[in-house]
Amino acid sequence: MQNKFSRRDFLKAGMGISAAAMLGEGKIARSKSNESGKMVVIASGNGLRTVYKAMEMLKNGDDPLDAVVAGVNIVEEDPDDMSVGYGGIPNEDMEVELDASVMHGPTHNAGAVAAMKHIKTPSKVAKLVMERSDHALLIGTGALKFAKAHGFKEENLLTDKARQRWLRWKERLSDRDDWFPPQEDLDEELQEALRNYGTINCCAVDANGDLAGVTTTSGLSYKIPGRVGDSPIIGAGLYVDNTVGAAGSTGRGEANILNCGSFTVVEFMRQGVSPEEACLRTLERIAETSKRQPHLLDEEGKPRFGLSFYAISKKGEYGSARMWSGGRFVLHDGTTSRKEEAAYLFKRKQRR
Numbered sequence: 001m002q003n004k005f006s007r008r009d010f011l012k013a014g015m016g017i018s019a020a021a022m023l024g025e026g027k028i029a030r031s032k033s034n035e036s037g038k039m040v041v042i043a044s045g046n047g048l049r050t051v052y053k054a055m056e057m058l059k060n061g062d063d064p065l066d067a068v069v070a071g072v073n074i075v076e077e078d079p080d081d082m083s084v085g086y087g088g089i090p091n092e093d094m095e096v097e098l099d100a101s102v103m104h105g106p107t108h109n110a111g112a113v114a115a116m117k118h119i120k121t122p123s124k125v126a127k128l129v130m131e132r133s134d135h136a137l138l139i140g141t142g143a144l145k146f147a148k149a150h151g152f153k154e155e156n157l158l159t160d161k162a163r164q165r166w167l168r169w170k171e172r173l174s175d176r177d178d179w180f181p182p183q184e185d186l187d188e189e190l191q192e193a194l195r196n197y198g199t200i201n202c203c204a205v206d207a208n209g210d211l212a213g214v215t216t217t218s219g220l221s222y223k224i225p226g227r228v229g230d231s232p233i234i235g236a237g238l239y240v241d242n243t244v245g246a247a248g249s250t251g252r253g254e255a256n257i258l259n260c261g262s263f264t265v266v267e268f269m270r271q272g273v274s275p276e277e278a279c280l281r282t283l284e285r286i287a288e289t290s291k292r293q294p295h296l297l298d299e300e301g302k303p304r305f306g307l308s309f310y311a312i313s314k315k316g317e318y319g320s321a322r323m324w325s326g327g328r329f330v331l332h333d334g335t336t337s338r339k340e341e342a343a344y345l346f347k348r349k350q351r352r
């Protein structure tokens with residue numbers, strides 16, 4: 001019980017007090033000042049509304065974790081965003097299963113849920129796992145029960161649009177089964193989105209230099225039920241160190257899990273590398289280790305998959321990089337929100 005008592009004190013201190021507070025013989029790493037005083041919010045390309053909301057809250061003096069979670073909730077609740085939360089692409093059994101994690105720099109604490117059904121905003125549940133349990137990760141029915149105990153309502157997360165995508169996928173899966181696709185061609189939108197790892201990541205630093213991050217997803221489209229990606233894995237889909245910076249990811253979760261990607265990005269930043277360069281070096285390492293899995297490689301020995309990292313430093317420097325060229329990330333620097341081109345490791349060939 002001694003530990004539990006200390007942890008409660010620790011949480012209380014982390015939630016309300018801005019000066020460093022004592023925990024046993026240690027100190028919370030909450031900053032007293034930010035050298036630059038810059039507030040920055042970074043997100044994946046689908047996070048324009050997210051960074052806007054998060055920055056509004058940072059300016060209001062809210063905790064950076066509250067800010068980024070409120071920011072991604074907009075996308076989680078949007079039925080038209082098929083990569084996250086409500087309206088996400090379902091698994092092989094036509095059920096929407098969600099993964100999410102949060103990490104709070106000042107308390108160096110984190111929470112996550114994985115393969116959770118029926119709750120629109122898994123990031124909020126992940127935050128409750130951090131704040132209201134002694135655990136870091138809850139999965140499946142356990143995560144759902146925990147959410148319901150906290151008053152979340154079970155809802156049907158499958159939109160009609162997502163059901164239709166699933167049906168097209170199912171019908172085109174094999175010509176040796178009994179499901180027939182319709183005669184007409186797939187429209188362009190359906191073609192594009194046949195299979196992906198859609199996700200949103202958002203990280204923020206406030207004027208004190210305090211950091212937080214969140215990553216949330218419906219995961220790989222048509223996944224095997226129970227498949228968990230990188231988003232809820234602390235160190236892979238998200239990592240925050242309040243003395244250094246924060247990083248998160250979108251893209252092929254399996255490759256990221258095998259390389260502890262977000263942790264690696266933060267570790268490169270700790271060595272003095274810029275956020276963009278840290279993302280690129282991590283991708284380089286992932287491309288290298290992926291060579292041991294030939295099914296992941298194209299004819300030139302490069303990874304067939306996409307993976308992106310987003311990073312900010314404690315001083316408010318930021319950067320993002322992708323495995324393949326041709327994508328943007330979103331930033332709010334306290335003045336404007338905008339999309340910026342991400343750096344990349346490999347240049348995509350022009351389609352003829």
Ligand code: GLY
Pocket residue numbers: 197198199217218219220228229230231249250251252253254
């Ligand atoms: N990065 C999301 C996933 O692999 O599920």
